Amino acid sequence: MKKTGFSLPGLLALLIWTLAGCQFTQSPFALAVSSAGAEFAAAATTLSYVHSGKITAQYARASFVNYRSQLDGLDQQLPSQQGAPGKTTMNHLLALYKVAIRAVDQPCLAVSCNWQAQVAALNRASQAFLKVGGS
Amino acid sequence: MKKVFAIALGIVTAIGGFLDAGTVATSGEAGAKYGFGLIWAVILATIEIILLVEMVGRFTAVSQKTYADAIREKFGFKFYLFPLASELIAESLLLAAELGGVAIALSLLTGISWHYLFPVAALLVLVLVWSASFDIIENGPALLGLVTLSFLVGVILLGPPKLTLLQTLWKPPVQQGQFADYLYLVAAILGATISPYLLYFYSSGAIEEHWSGKSLLLNRVTAIAGMGFGSIGSLALLILSAIVLRPLNMQAGTLGEIGLAMAKPLGILGSYLFAVALFSTCLGAALEVILAVSYNVAQGFGWEWGQNQNPVQTARYYTFMIVFLLVAVIIGLLGIDPLQLALFASTVIALFLPISLSPFLFIMNDPAYLKDKTNGWFDNTAIILILLIAFAVAIVSIPLEIITGGG
Numbered sequence: 267m268k269k270t271g272f273s274l275p276g277l278l279a280l281l282i283w284t285l286a287g288c289q290f291t292q293s294p295f296a297l298a299v300s301s302a303g304a305e306f307a308a309a310a311t312t313l314s315y316v317h318s319g320k321i322t323a324q325y326a327r328a329s330f331v332n333y334r335s336q337l338d339g340l341d342q343q344l345p346s347q348q349g350a351p352g353k354t355t356m357n358h359l360l361a362l363y364k365v366a367i368r369a370v371d372q373p374c375l376a377v378s379c380n381w382q383a384q385v386a387a388l389n390r391a392s393q394a395f396l397k398v399g400g401s
Numbered sequence: 402m403k404k405v406f407a408i409a410l411g412i413v414t415a416i417g418g419f420l421d422a423g424t425v426a427t428s429g430e431a432g433a434k435y436g437f438g439l440i441w442a443v444i445l446a447t448i449e450i451i452l453l454v455e456m457v458g459r460f461t462a463v464s465q466k467t468y469a470d471a472i473r474e475k476f477g478f479k480f481y482l483f484p485l486a487s488e489l490i491a492e493s494l495l496l497a498a499e500l501g502g503v504a505i506a507l508s509l510l511t512g513i514s515w516h517y518l519f520p521v522a523a524l525l526v527l528v529l530v531w532s533a534s535f536d537i538i539e540n541g542p543a544l545l546g547l548v549t550l551s552f553l554v555g556v557i558l559l560g561p562p563k564l565t566l567l568q569t570l571w572k573p574p575v576q577q578g579q580f581a582d583y584l585y586l587v588a589a590i591l592g593a594t595i596s597p598y599l600l601y602f603y604s605s606g607a608i609e610e611h612w613s614g615k616s617l618l619l620n621r622v623t624a625i626a627g628m629g630f631g632s633i634g635s636l637a638l639l640i641l642s643a644i645v646l647r648p649l650n651m652q653a654g655t656l657g658e659i660g661l662a663m664a665k666p667l668g669i670l671g672s673y674l675f676a677v678a679l680f681s682t683c684l685g686a687a688l689e690v691i692l693a694v695s696y697n698v699a700q701g702f703g704w705e706w707g708q709n710q711n712p713v714q715t716a717r718y719y720t721f722m723i724v725f726l727l728v729a730v731i732i733g734l735l736g737i738d739p740l741q742l743a744l745f746a747s748t749v750i751a752l753f754l755p756i757s758l759s760p761f762l763f764i765m766n767d768p769a770y771l772k773d774k775t776n777g778w779f780d781n782t783a784i785i786l787i788l789l790i791a792f793a794v795a796i797v798s799i800p801l802e803i804i805t806g807g808g
Contacts (some may be wrong), residue, residue, distance in 0.1 A: 291578055291579075291580070291581035291582070292578035292579065292582075293578075296578065300652075301652065301654060303650065304433075304650060304651050304652035304654055305652075305654055305655075307649055307650040307651050308649075308651045308652075308654070308655070308658040308661070311649050311651065311658075311661055312657075312658070312661065315661060315664055319668065319669065320661075320664040320665065320668050320669065320671075320672070321660075321661070321664045321669060321672040322512075322669060322672065323512065324509070324510065324511055324512030325509050325510075325512070325657070325660070325664075325672050325676070327512040328505070328508040328509045328511075328512055328513070328514070328515065328657055329509070329655065329657035329658060331508070331514045331515065331516075332505075332515075332655040332656070332657055332658075332738060333655065335736075335738060336654060336655065336738065392650060393650075396650055400576070400577075400578065
């Protein structure tokens, strides 16, 4: 039987190359920071909602477990991602990450602690990450 | 009166059972990322599932054979192994996601980490599939799933959307570099809505409930009204996410944050309603997936099967059920976030859709099975269009999975 030269892996590789090459997709770094920025925004909203009585502390606690698993170890991965920015921008992001992840690890769900400061840190990180990610 | 009750119950359970972890994940993410820009995909998928469910129900009611039976009979055992293998791979991932969804829902209600609650969810599913009758499995979670209609209440309470958001309906906000992600979500929405397990479950359920040629009206009404209204929950969730989550820069990357969209208009009650809706829809879907795959395997290998039978008489059917559940539990225990797993499972289902759906075109036109109830030109055109869409989605789903890193 005559070979056509057509193969499924070849077709998939061509599709990936075409989609990736035509600016159809973001770089792995941009994807990672956008998604982290969105998670920080979700964490900030969750914290605000629990203190304004829109959700229970149990709901918030369960949500933060998931935010943590989405964001943990990001500081290790980001610098080596394809499409990573220069050192200054990276250091700025990592500094914001460091403060924000502390709020994600130990969210202030009681009234007695300074939850507003945590919300502010999370929002700052969210906006910076989303800006760098191009969202 | 009995007939009216059966039709009403059929509609109600179809509405309550429409959503699952996949549809919740895709609707939430679609709304948060692209506003109303993917409503068309939900509507398209709904029309497709209505047509497919009507056909598979008609087929079973008239021929007294299940869809799996017909594939094996008409195309032979070797061919049957292709859709079976694709089902086993895709649905084991989906079952793990559904169990994760049940665990997350319990976690949102109790505050306990979902990782600890995952085995509880698996145990609950095991007890139900082992001891409950078909009617309880089909109707119980689905009736509880009517809570999803509260999503519509949430949308109404939020009031009309802003004009800029309304414009995303015909002009999706796809920025440079996001097109692959947008297409990935289209594939995931189609895979989540047109899950072939639904067809195997519906077909086997028609046998369990002793449908006959007289059940065609019940079948048609259940398919059109049940699935049609069922998609309201999916659309409402997408709209809620678009109105509430998108302006807050959230992307609905976890199941819990999708519930925040309900907390805005309804407060704590909204968050409870979301958790209960997630629990019931994922529990119902987990039960349906496990039954559908077990039915499929038992029918293919010629074993005794049936949820209303004694486990002793259907030992191989029940044994397979437990093994399949165990596989899903192992996948779930890897700790992958249930929302990410649901999105991945939906894309894998999209990849396999052509294998599961291709036999429709031949079986539904065979008078040996359907007598004078074979497909007309409209149904055949619809199947060809559905298959073309399924092929296109299958071709792009894996490259998109690689490019976008799974949404």
